[in-house]
Amino acid sequence: MADFPKLSPSKLLQRLTPPKRKVRMVLDTDTFNEIDDQFAVVYAMKSPEQLQVEAFYAAPFHNQLSTGPQDGMEKSYNELLTISSHLPEMSGIPVYRGSGSYLSGPDTPVESEAARNLVERAMASTDDDPLYVVAIGAITNVASAILMEPRIIEKIVVVWLGGHALHWPTTKEFNLFQDLHASRLILNCGVPLVLIPCLGVASHLLTTLSEVKDYVKDKGPVGEYLHDTFEGCSKDHVGYSRVIWDLAAVAYLIDDAWLPNELVHSPLLSEEFRWSFDASRHLIRYVHYIHRDSVFKDLFGKLG
Template identity: 60%
Template sequence: MNYPVISDSLRLSRLAPPTGQVRAVLDTDTFNEIDDQFALVYALLSPERIKLDAIYAAPFWNDLSDGPKDGMEKSYEEIGRILTRLGHKEEEGYVFRGSDSYLPGAATPVDSPAARDLVQKALAAPDDEPLYVIAIGAITNIASAILLEPSIISKIVVIWLGGHQLSWRDTKEFNLAQDIHASRVMFDSGVPLVLVPCHGVASHLITTLPEIKHFVQGQGEIGAFLAERYEGCSDDHYGYSRVIWDLSAVAYLVDPSLVPADLVHSPVLTDQVTWSVDSRRHLIRCASAVHRDGIFKDLFRKLEHAAAETKLQETGA
């Protein structure tokens, strides 16, 4: 596949930590675990930094789905449940179904409403204001959009929670390993990419049921929903903690200082699903840490504020 080449200066400008409000879309396998729900809520409650133009349902396949298509459909339905509990009016053209399968080959996209919408929104983006793509699942939808219209590489910045730290012994992580062809598109196409590794970086974003009950459960319908999802993730919460990985990708846009990231050469994804370094390749930005407390504090405060605002509206005060 021959991808368009963007200049080093454009790439570096795209990879600079964003300031102010940015336009973004969120690609999420929302029903796969419990962290996507938290991340989606965090994005929706952060309009001062994220103008969320669309939400895409990503495929997934594990014991919660019968296959990628079923996983995508369940994620689509979960997005609706979250929007309802946040009081969002149902808007046509805001939530899109994504791919119903993984990429069958390195240069073969899987067409979907989500991929088509991303192409449309990216092409419409001003040259000096890229569209940010927050991706917290298998990267099939985003890779498909790039394969459908490679010119969008110069119009978007992808922030992807995928793989493990570049020094990790392998990168057999769920988001990345589900669709190796799509994952390679991210590293080989030259699209401006901010990679947030899982083990070694986002894995620090852990919380516990007592913390969730104290700061989340009482915060309106959405707080009750998130707390229910968290409590249901384990049969035994004694001495138990859970990582909410996906908050990291959203936090990078909310406040880049919460997710420090360095410029590195785009790694090569090997057939053994490991990282290989080639210093001749283009640059990406790779997160090296997350500030766990700052991210959770921001989320908890926004949930509290949203619940208070809803209560005021209901009482007519």
Template identity: 65%
Template sequence: MTTFPTLPASQLVQRLEHPGRKIRLVLDTDAFNEIDDQFAIAYALKSADNMTVEALYAAPFFNELSSGPADGMEKSYQEILNIRRILGREDIPVYRGSTGYLPASDQPVESEAARNLVNRAMASDPADPLYVVAIGAITNVASALLMEPRILERIVLVWLGGHALHWSDTKEFNLFQDLHASRLVLDCGVPLILVPCLGVASHLQTSLSELRDFVKGQGEIGDYLFETYLSCSDDHFAYSRVIWDIAVIAWLNNPEWCPSALVHSPRISEDFRWMHDPLRHMIRSVHFIRRDEVFRDLFLRIAR
């Protein structure tokens, strides 16, 4: 069984506060799985006043868009390269992630991304932790924690995963894909900012007409995001779509747009429900998102 260091409660709570300054981060994304990752990558790279993106990691995924987690990761890797090219940010390194999910709770999956995260985190000053922003299955991050548990003292994890803590279940795509990894990040004591999907990030809905007005024509990236949204449905009449993944970047840009609270880290049951335990360590959980403020900020940044 892997033994993780324990942060003193006061230090953990301090790490769970919004940084209130410019931060360094790595972004772990299953970029080919949905259309929202592309928005999130662009949002992060356009937020240079608040964050420096040091690396991009490709996360695995498996659904109708891939033949398996390895194929999903590779397609995500290629999509990250594409977004990076469009934004003219070839200076940011991109790393391939896990080709499969954790086979057991104490068995990491070796990958370029997990190894880079270990090295980058261990090179960080504990007083200036590396922010690990994850918008896919949490396999790469969990693997890095298992490879080198001491990185727990040098990172803050911001993860889009699960559903709202009051939801009837938490069978959400990012969390559901790799139960071992999801349990690990909730159990090990890593400073965790949790941004749930249904009931929280689901407020972030937009429409084709809104993107036509405020994103299309705003450079190559604006046109790409608009065309990506256009192609996601054959019928846009009375249709809107959630751009989930921008929620994590929004919290970093302005926590007032994403009200949150300290809660005890929940457990995940075998049937994918939250189990609340008042004896557990604390995490921060976002419980609402001010949709208009977030999209206003996103649109203004894309137009720059």
């Protein structure tokens, strides 16, 4: 069993206070899995007044778009490079390959460039300038880094789009259920955590092809790329909308007022992917709603 450092209650509350200044961040993303990751990458890069993006990490995923987590990670890595070719702001920002598999046990990290870089980058952080780790895929890379060097718990804040709302009957959400060991570690180890659920919360972030045509398509090469990606996600866009889930994690660091939130005790995650609760556990920050219009208005304005 790994020995994790425990932050004092005052330090934990300080880290869980939404930032009101520009922050350093890395983005851990399964970029090829969905069309929302591309929007999140662009949103982060178009927000230099609020965010200093230091690195991108390719996360594993396994569904109909990949033959396994290794293939999903490689496709995500290559998709980050593709986005970079459309987005000059990404020039010079390193992109690292992440885990090629999920955690095989609760104490066994997966070796990767991404996890090693996260350890190095986090350990170089000062006490008054933590590194924000924005994770919008399976949390394997981040959990592996914590297992490799538990002291980074004292140096980082994790903002994770994972699971469903705490009142949802099941939390078998794609990011969370791919790697049960990693998901449990993030919830249990005491790292300062901002949890943004999918169904019931990020599911408010719906948009349509008509809106993307009006406010994204003509915003340069990256706007055209995002539009074409959105258009290609469905054969029939009549009466169709799509959730751009991953914008939520970036938007929290830009203006948390758009994402009403509260302090709650970190939930327990069962093997059946259900939440349960224990008031003796450490606190996390939990987002319970999103003002959808504010997020999209900010994104569309920055694309211009």
